[in-house]
Amino acid sequence: MTEHDSPDAARPDSPRSVDRQILALAVPALGALIAEPLLLIIDSAMVGHLGTDSLAGLAIAQAVLMTIVGVCVFLAYATTAATARLVGAGERGRGIRAGIDGIWLAIGLGVILAVGLLLGGPALAGALGASGEVASEAVTYLRASAFGLPGMLVVLAATGTLRGLLDTRTPLYVAAGGAAANAVLNAVLIYGLDLGILGSGLGTSLAQLGMGAVLALVVVRGAREAGVPLTPSGLGVLASARAGLPLFVRTLSLRAAILATVAVATALGPTRLAAHQVTNSIWSLAAFALDAIAIAAQALVGQSLGRGDAGVVRRLVSRCLRWGVLGGLAIGLVIAAASPLLVRIFTTDPGVRSAAIWCLVVAGAFMALAGLVYVLDGLLMGAGDGTFLAWAGLVNLVVYLPAAWAVPRFAPSDTWGLVWLWIAFAGMFMGTRGIVTYVRSRGTAWMVLGAERRGK
Numbered sequence: 001m002t003e004h005d006s007p008d009a010a011r012p013d014s015p016r017s018v019d020r021q022i023l024a025l026a027v028p029a030l031g032a033l034i035a036e037p038l039l040l041i042i043d044s045a046m047v048g049h050l051g052t053d054s055l056a057g058l059a060i061a062q063a064v065l066m067t068i069v070g071v072c073v074f075l076a077y078a079t080t081a082a083t084a085r086l087v088g089a090g091e092r093g094r095g096i097r098a099g100i101d102g103i104w105l106a107i108g109l110g111v112i113l114a115v116g117l118l119l120g121g122p123a124l125a126g127a128l129g130a131s132g133e134v135a136s137e138a139v140t141y142l143r144a145s146a147f148g149l150p151g152m153l154v155v156l157a158a159t160g161t162l163r164g165l166l167d168t169r170t171p172l173y174v175a176a177g178g179a180a181a182n183a184v185l186n187a188v189l190i191y192g193l194d195l196g197i198l199g200s201g202l203g204t205s206l207a208q209l210g211m212g213a214v215l216a217l218v219v220v221r222g223a224r225e226a227g228v229p230l231t232p233s234g235l236g237v238l239a240s241a242r243a244g245l246p247l248f249v250r251t252l253s254l255r256a257a258i259l260a261t262v263a264v265a266t267a268l269g270p271t272r273l274a275a276h277q278v279t280n281s282i283w284s285l286a287a288f289a290l291d292a293i294a295i296a297a298q299a300l301v302g303q304s305l306g307r308g309d310a311g312v313v314r315r316l317v318s319r320c321l322r323w324g325v326l327g328g329l330a331i332g333l334v335i336a337a338a339s340p341l342l343v344r345i346f347t348t349d350p351g352v353r354s355a356a357i358w359c360l361v362v363a364g365a366f367m368a369l370a371g372l373v374y375v376l377d378g379l380l381m382g383a384g385d386g387t388f389l390a391w392a393g394l395v396n397l398v399v400y401l402p403a404a405w406a407v408p409r410f411a412p413s414d415t416w417g418l419v420w421l422w423i424a425f426a427g428m429f430m431g432t433r434g435i436v437t438y439v440r441s442r443g444t445a446w447m448v449l450g451a452e453r454r455g456k
Helices: 015-033 035-048 052-071 074-088 092-127 132-164 169-192 197-225 234-267 270-307 310-345 350-365 367-382 386-410 415-441
Strands: none
Touching: 015 169, 015 270, 015 310, 035 052, 035 169, 035 197, 035 270, 052 092, 052 132, 052 197, 052 234, 052 270, 074 092, 074 132, 074 234, 074 270, 074 367, 092 132, 092 197, 132 169, 132 197, 132 270, 169 197, 234 270, 234 386, 234 415, 270 310, 270 350, 270 367, 270 415, 310 350, 310 367, 350 367, 350 415, 367 386, 367 415, 386 415
């Protein structure tokens, strides 16, 4: 009998079988997860050739937009966990119903946030230290992008529902189409119609609205097949909001750390801010790539807990962490080695290129740690352990903010100041997150079995 024919290899919970399940979900999820970073990278690459002020303004605008979308990512995480646990317990209809309620919540939040962005764009850019031409470019992009927010939030909620159903291929196809459409629209609007950074924002908005509409239609089709009503349920929408609140707090703390990092980079000057934008674009792309493993872990853990399979959950934890660390190590090596080539995609400014290369080397060095952190987050989200993640996020923020605050006061104001900022973010902030979540994962308090998490 060969190794491939062994009984252990055939077991659904064997390491080999678990690896296959992880990859079957993670590989398609990778494409969907990098959709937003790809949109940002396309914007950065095209806008970067408009000038340093435009690229610096884009850095400010994208920091605001990523914060808005980031704090609303609970729409994806909460619906994934709820749908997966209910499907695992044999209640598919209730799982899809949770997704429908999440989409309605996304539409409402998207409209409110879009109006707020249109009215508050200048104040938000000013809060991050932008002024002059940089502030003007940032506000232009923010207002043009506001129209796409409802579509992007619907993408989150619908994608979360499909992940809970173990369908990561549909979001992949939609994400690929959205990224391609965004590239074409940006090229036409920025250069063809000579709209500059305004065209970039409008192109991204149109792509996001299209992606949201397609994914919502896929969930609606599943709801009709399962006999689930499409009208919003007041109690259901409220339950979705309540379930997502801890994850909202957790994500808000993460975005606060990222905004603090942008604010410090802004204080170091336009050249360092532009270099930070280049580094952050690559970091975001790599982070979302690693998060594909976390998404697989979240869905598989959710369904396993719904079925009451504690042993399978433990095996999933071990295998997913292995994939996260090794994946992070590989990606980090590529980023560090290719940094001189990567920066050329974004800018021709020699000062920006030099600073960005050093920061990318730092980012690459800590990418294995990032892989560990993202997978641990996904495991705990799949278990519905949002309350712990909320408190952990606040602790991590309290530890990081003094380190970020110290950079412009004690570190050099040139390239090395930005390098120290990235050491603080990628090393200290991510390290604290890793320690806190790893200790939690070693216990059993987060492993609540059954369709619903106790204590709701």
